[in-house]
Amino acid sequence: MRFIHTADWHLGNQMHEIDRREEAEAFFRWLKTQIIEKNAESLVVSGDIFDTTNPSVEARRLYYSFLASLVDSPCKNVIIVGGNHDSALMLESSKELLDVLNIHVVGSVNGLRPADMCFELFDANGSVSGICMAVPFLREVELRNLIPEEKIPDTDLYSTVYQKLYTSVFEEAEKLRSDRALPLIATGHLYASDLEGRLSGKKSSEKTDDGVKVLDVVGTLGNVPPSVFPPVDYVALGHIHYSSMVAKNPAIRYSGSPFVMGFDEANLPHYVLLVDAEKNGEESKLNVEKIETPRTFLYKRISGTLLEVKKELEALSSSKSSGSKDEKKLFIELCYKRELGISAREYLEETIKALPENMSVVNWKITDPEAFFARNEVRDFEASEVKNLDDREIFTQLILAKTGFSAESEEGRAALEKFLPLFLQIAD
Template identity: 75%
Template sequence: MKFIHTADWHLGNQMHEIDRRGEAEAFLRWLKNLIAEKNAATLVIAGDIFDTANPSLEARRLYYTFLASLVDSCCKNVIIIGGNHDSAPMLDSARELLEVLNIRVVGSINNLLPSQICFELNDSEGKACGICMALPFVREVELRNLLSESEKCSDGDLYTKVYQKIYTLAFEEAEKLRAGRPLPVIATGHLYAADLEGRLSSKKSSEKCDDGMKVLDVLGTLGNVPASVFPPVDYVALGHIHYSSMVAKNPAIRYSGSPFVMGFDEASLPHHVLCVDVEKAGEASLNVEKIETPKTYLYRRISGTLAEIKKELEKFSKNSKSEKAEGKKPIYIEVCYKRELGVSAQDYLADAIKALPENVSVVSWKIADSEKILSSSLENFEASEVKNLDDREIFTQLILSKSGLSAESEEGKAAIEKFLPLFMKMAD
């Protein structure tokens, strides 16, 4: 059975107010062609189809137009699960209609029996070629409702215990449906799994990516489920993490990642969909191909001193060879600059920005290391101690974090001396 695994489209997303409709349309055209090229019988979309719970009419049009375009293609099964950004009722509202077209939608697990989230997948000849367990994002209120009083546990164990339960029940149903046939079983999920490889593997739960999402959007280990919750299926198609990754170094448990750049910290990273080929159940024949998605819009983060950034911006206006090769694609830039006392970054770079070609725009400004400075300035305080800091100490930390200066530097001492009296006066 061959299928395409993708997730986290976030249709309707407007990162820094960029109109991304053209980018989304180009991706969906490319994806349809890829499905035909790979002769994939199934498409799995593992959540976060939309960026908001109430997506625009344009975002909905993209979604339904794409699904309709697959009706006469080689893709005989489409599996769609809800993510944390999606409105489960909105996705489920068209479930019965889409099911007639072999498009299975599971927006929410609420009140569904295991038999309602497990179903056969058919090939182009109408023969069963696999079994799918379609589990969507499970919200905390749903998690708690899935446990009996005797199963109640601490918050830290909640996600692990409930996911273990629902995946086990679903797998039991899948086994009944398989009925001894050598059909591969695939499962889905939209969650944070533990022990990832790659970009976020060493990040702390308090850190954030540029898309505004915390590495863990819940405290402690809540939501950070171990690979052991997944049953012995042939493949687990996950969504929620925006880059391609394996879980616990297991090639059969994967995040496809988002096909789009969702933050400037991802600007230099490739984005993918996964083409998965799995033979009969239990055979060691899994093959996963990472396929890089097209770059319709280009994103650049330019970092350094203001002088260094100015030189980089001037390269665009001089039509450097590297940018010529990429034609007239829209290029969006984030300026990540080191603060310089007495210098306005916008004023300093105004002429260089004005001279940029029409297809190049500066859409984001960021002070380099400002978040790290704020974090490091308070890292020696316990949470209880932060509450007991007086106004002078809090304002001092605020001045240092906003200026990008250290308390030991002469500039930092001068900034404190200049601004602290003003803050204290306002506090009085």
């Protein structure tokens, strides 16, 4: 069985008000080409199809147009599960129609039996080539509804309930497979622990090599250990935006988003995964190929002092290829160190105006807000810059303001250790 695993499309996303329809259209054209060239008989989409629970008409058009375009392709099965950004009701509104096209949508576990999440997958000849356990994202209320009579500590809730759910769905999938030598795959949209790559070995309080807070990416609650997954041939995960294996297991993977979803990801390659899974008796064979997605737009984060940022912008302006008609659009985020008495926007205004037409600054971000506030310089902070602070930075300043401590004091650190995780749990 050969299929393509992808996730986290976030259709309708407008990162810093960038219109991303052109990116989505180009990706879908490319993805259909890959399906044809690689002769992939199935497509598995592991959640977060849309960016919001009420996607725009244009985002829905992109989604349905792409699915309709697969009718004449080698892809004979599509599995779509809901993510935390999706509305299960919206995804399942066309379920009956899509079922006719062998496009199976599972937006939520509400009202479903384990058997309702198990599907046969077919090859081009109409023969069954595999079984899929289509498990969507579970919100906390859904987790608790699955164990109404049991009292489980919050720290064990996710692992306990997911273990129970996957076990029950696996039992039904085994019944459906019967004695046929068919590969069995599963989906999931969740935070798995023990990731490789970008978050490998990082604690929630640490940062990645590219400055991303692990806490911002994976949260503090809900991490699911790889032990919850049953002994299937492949687990297709969504929720993490970069491609990764779980517990160094090549059979448990995040495909990552095909798009750049934040400037912290600007330099990371993005992929879809081409998976070949075979079952010969008790023996299984698995091969996974990472196919890098093309970029319609380019993204760049420029960091440093205001002078360093200015010099890098000037270098971009003077680059030989800048401004040509065929040059891709380049969106820029400026991450600068706040300097007393200097307005960053005024300081860089002329430099930004000199950028070629294909380049634009779409976001401003202060790199050291905690140190800035710790120096009690809040009165000099521009109100227009507040929107550039993330949840962690805002809550940090709120805690310090309420307690009256500085971030560098022992009391301030103790207050942050006590209260900041609570704020971030709420934000998550």
